[in-house]
Amino acid sequence: MSSDFYLRYYVGHKGKFGHEFLEFEFRPDGKLRYANNSNYKNDVMIRKEKFGLQVKATLENISKLRPDGEDFRWYLKLKCANCREASDKWQYISLMESVPLKGGRSSASMVQKCKLCSRENSIDILRDTIKPYNTEDSERFKTVVHFECRGLEPVDFQPQGGFIAEGAESGTRFSEINLLEKDWTEYDEKIQKSVGVYEVTHQFVKI
Ligand SMILES: [Zn+2]
Numbered sequence: 001m002s003s004d005f006y007l008r009y010y011v012g013h014k015g016k017f018g019h020e021f022l023e024f025e026f027r028p029d030g031k032l033r034y035a036n037n038s039n040y041k042n043d044v045m046i047r048k049e050k051f052g053l054q055v056k057a058t059l060e061n062i063s064k065l066r067p068d069g070e071d072f073r074w075y076l077k078l079k080c081a082n083c084r085e086a087s088d089k090w091q092y093i094s095l096m097e098s099v100p101l102k103g104g105r106s107s108a109s110m111v112q113k114c115k116l117c118s119r120e121n122s123i124d125i126l127r128d129t130i131k132p133y134n135t136e137d138s139e140r141f142k143t144v145v146h147f148e149c150r151g152l153e154p155v156d157f158q159p160q161g162g163f164i165a166e167g168a169e170s171g172t173r174f175s176e177i178n179l180l181e182k183d184w185t186e187y188d189e190k191i192q193k194s195v196g197v198y199e200v201t202h203q204f205v206k207i
Pocket of ligand 1: 117
């Protein structure tokens with residue numbers, strides 16, 4: 001019967017971007033079905049977005065609060081921008097970790113496949129955007145780092161150990177500052193005053 005007739009057109013190959021194909025089907029009901037599967041194109045379609053991490057804290061006799069070294073760990077909770085799946089787990093990224101991106105064009109701090117939609121997403125720390133939090137920033141939000149994301153969004157941040165700072169007047173160096181409890185206090189022998197970082201909060205802004 002003529003109604004059983006249908007035409008299928010397929011062109012594709014299995015290559016380094018997976019199974020890429022283009023397919024048309026003229027169905028007996030007169031409808032046209034079209035399918036296009038290309039991982040390469042999906043990668044291009046994932047937009048790069050930048051997020052700024054803003055921090056606010058009250059500083060007491062302290063300045064130049066900043067992450068210490070290449071191995072500083074930024075603890076984040078991430079969300080897939082494609083399927084909106086958010087992870088409950090804290091994950092960390094650091095300047096020390098670098099993973100090549102598909103196609104070898106660039107690299108990222110972390111590449112991960114979304115558990116729900118299988119999309120390969122990535123996040124990168126933009127090294128040159130890391131800024132110290134200074135005396136004059138006290139009690140105001142300041143952007144301290146930019147993250148470049150492909151298919152991911154940072155939704156939460158948890159400061160932990162690994163911060164350093166200086167005494168605002170004394171220049172005394174304080175290391176191994178842990179902000180997990182949102183408060184940190186010490187005594188500066190040089191000026192015989194207490195120093196501290198209090199009420200640490202944060203927010204993300206789209207750049
Ligand atoms: Zn997803």
